[in-house]
Amino acid sequence: MTKYVKTALSLLTGVFPVLFFSQEIKQMTAKEVADLALQNHQQLKVSAQNINIAKQQTDITRLQKLPALTASTSQYYLGDAVAIEKDFANSMNVPMPHYGSSYAVQATQLIFKGGLVNKSIELAGLREQLSELDLEKDKQDVRLLVISNYLDIYKILNQEVVFQNNRKLAEERLKNIQKFYQQGMVTRNEVIRGELAIKNLDQGILTLVNNRKILNYNMNIALGLPSDTEIIPIENLTNKEQGIGLDYYMDLAHSYNPQMKSAKTNINVAEKNIEIIKTDKMPTLSGFGGYTLQRPITTRNPVVDMYSGGWQAGVSLSYNIDNLYRTKERVKLGEIQKSQANDALILVQQNVDMSVNAAYVKYQESIQQAEILNEAKKLAEENYKITEAKYLNQLAVQAEMIDAQNQKLQSELDYANAEINVLYQYYNLLKSTGTL
Numbered sequence: 443m444t445k446y447v448k449t450a451l452s453l454l455t456g457v458f459p460v461l462f463f464s465q466e467i468k469q470m471t472a473k474e475v476a477d478l479a480l481q482n483h484q485q486l487k488v489s490a491q492n493i494n495i496a497k498q499q500t501d502i503t504r505l506q507k508l509p510a511l512t513a514s515t516s517q518y519y520l521g522d523a524v525a526i527e528k529d530f531a532n533s534m535n536v537p538m539p540h541y542g543s544s545y546a547v548q549a550t551q552l553i554f555k556g557g558l559v560n561k562s563i564e565l566a567g568l569r570e571q572l573s574e575l576d577l578e579k580d581k582q583d584v585r586l587l588v589i590s591n592y593l594d595i596y597k598i599l600n601q602e603v604v605f606q607n608n609r610k611l612a613e614e615r616l617k618n619i620q621k622f623y624q625q626g627m628v629t630r631n632e633v634i635r636g637e638l639a640i641k642n643l644d645q646g647i648l649t650l651v652n653n654r655k656i657l658n659y660n661m662n663i664a665l666g667l668p669s670d671t672e673i674i675p676i677e678n679l680t681n682k683e684q685g686i687g688l689d690y691y692m693d694l695a696h697s698y699n700p701q702m703k704s705a706k707t708n709i710n711v712a713e714k715n716i717e718i719i720k721t722d723k724m725p726t727l728s729g730f731g732g733y734t735l736q737r738p739i740t741t742r743n744p745v746v747d748m749y750s751g752g753w754q755a756g757v758s759l760s761y762n763i764d765n766l767y768r769t770k771e772r773v774k775l776g777e778i779q780k781s782q783a784n785d786a787l788i789l790v791q792q793n794v795d796m797s798v799n800a801a802y803v804k805y806q807e808s809i810q811q812a813e814i815l816n817e818a819k820k821l822a823e824e825n826y827k828i829t830e831a832k833y834l835n836q837l838a839v840q841a842e843m844i845d846a847q848n849q850k851l852q853s854e855l856d857y858a859n860a861e862i863n864v865l866y867q868y869y870n871l872l873k874s875t876g877t878l
Contacts, residue, residue, distance in 0.1 A: 468667070469674045472589050472869070475665065476878070479588040480581055482666025489580045496573040500566040506559045509551040516544045520738070523745075539738045539747035548732035553757070556724030557717075565714045571707050578876070579700040584664075586873045591661050593862050593869075596675035598654045600858035602647060608851050609643045615843065616640065618834065632840050639844060679861050688802050691875050695798045699876035702794055705787040712780035719776050722762070722769045731755035794874070801871040808867040812860040815853065822846075822853035 470478075480486060523536040552559065616636035622628045662669050696702060733753040739746040829846035832838035872878040 466668065466671045467674055468671050469676045470592075472592055472675075472677045472865070475588050475592045475661075475673070476585040478665045478667075479584050483584045483588070483664050486577070486580055486584055489577045492573045493570070493577055496566070496570040500563065500570055503559075503563050503566040506552070506562065509549050512546075512548045514544075514546045514548075516542075518542045536743075536745075538740075538745055542736075542738060544734065544736040546732060546734040549730065551729045552726070553729055554724070554727040556721035558721040558724075561714060561718045561721065565711065565718065568707055568711045568714060572704055572711070575700045575704045575707065579704075582700065582873050582876060582878050585878045586869060588661065588664050589869050589878075590866060591657055591664070592673070592675055592677075593866050595654055595657050595661070595673060596677065596865075597859055597862040598650050598657070599675065600862065601855055602650050602654075604851065604854040604858055605643055605647045605650065608847065608854070609640060609647070612636065612640045612643060612847070615830070615847075619840075627836070628840075635840050635844065639847070677865065679865060688799065691798050691802055691871060692795060694875040694877055695794050696791070699794050699874075701790050702787075702876070705783070705790040709780065709783040709787060712776065712783045716773060716776035716780065719769060719772045722765045722772070725759055725761040728758050728760075729756070730758060797874045798871070801867070801874040805864075805867040805871045808860065808864045812857070812864050815857040815860045819850075819853040819857045822850045826850040 520538050520540050520542040522538050524533055525536055526533040616633070616639075619628060619632050619636045623630065623633050658671075658673055659669060661667075661673055662671050665673075667673075731754065733751065735749055735751040737747065737749040739748055739750045741750075826846045826849070829838055829842055833840070833843045869878060
């Protein structure tokens with residue numbers, strides 16, 4: 443098939459030199475196109491940032507293992523104190539140093555909370571896995587997208603070969619008609635019909651060339667190539683997996699499909715969330731230590747305008763009694779979410795199984811269609827040759843000849859499309875399993 447692509451290119455440069463736009467020709471297989479898309483497609487760069495965000499969230503969660511450190515200072519104006527007798531009969535003004543300040547450093551370290559910190563880190567790790575699986579799913583989507591465009595280019599090139607071959611035949615037939623016309627065997631309208639047939643083929647070629655230009659430009663953006671690069675598909679249309687049964691692809695999907703993996707990970711997330719909720723049933727044990735420096739000293743009379751400093755260290759134990767009834771309801775919510783995640787896994791597996799089954803059936807169908815259309819193409823070619831021989835011997839009219847040519851052209855186009863459709867359905871099958 444590669445030689446047909448090269449034939450189409452050489453013919454197009456001769457027939458439509460203005461439309462031949464490439465400055466650099468790049469021959470590529472489907473795998474090369476897909477790999478290049480993974481490196482340069484903008485959608486994947488956006489998705490990859492979600493992984494970086496999730497990793498950063500994990501790093502932030504790990505910081506909970508470190509002690510909490512605080513430093514504070516206060517600068518304030520201290521007014522005079524008023525001493526009042528207990529029967530409020532008399533009072534006296536007590537002069538105070540008016541400038542006050544305090545400095546403090548405090549450290550707190552969580553010692554025990556039922557493994558809250560470690561479980562939070564594990565939960566962040568699971569969410570990181572989910573973001574990686576989302577990226578893998580996006581990679582599968584991008585691969586199929588660029589391969590689909592790649593195959594559309596391949597299809598157009600094959601169609602161009604068909605049109606060019608039929609154009610050659612139309613030109614030869616026009617020469618014969620012109621000879622008949624010069625001999626007075628046919629009228630002028632027969633010549634016009636032959637010329638119109640060539641113009642119709644030229645119009646079809648023009649449309650194909652422009653469609654290929656659009657696809658080529660879009661592919662260059664997706665692959666990160668210069669916009670004037672012309673991509674030439676050289677993928678082999680044969681030697682694809684045909685004898686492997688449906689069960690093989692089902693097993694692949696259950697093991698590698700990113701949606702299946704995400705659904706299983708969501709169950710782990712729900713389980714980890716329940717573990718974190720249950721830590722609320724545990725008391726909180728923390729260690730603390732600090733140092734304070736304060737001025738003036740107001741705990742004695744008269745007040746002394748000096749700094750007083752002191753340090754402290756110890757442990758604190760606290761327990762929220764309301765968690766005895768609040769946590770129970772939150773755990774119940776977590777169990778419902780876990781049950782939902784299990785049901786979601788079953789639903790995802792059903793959808794994946796249906797997708798794989800449909801893709802497998804369509805792949806087998808495309809192979810059979812290609813065989814049928816190949817036979818139809820042979821019959822149309824045979825019909826064309828018979829009709830042409832009858833026409834040259836004046837046993838058939840021009841309308842029969844044009845009808846035979848149209849049948850031949852359509853059958854060749856259908857077969858060219860069917861060959862590419864086999865490739866597309868194969869890659870779509872791989873995508874459904876998550877192994878494209």
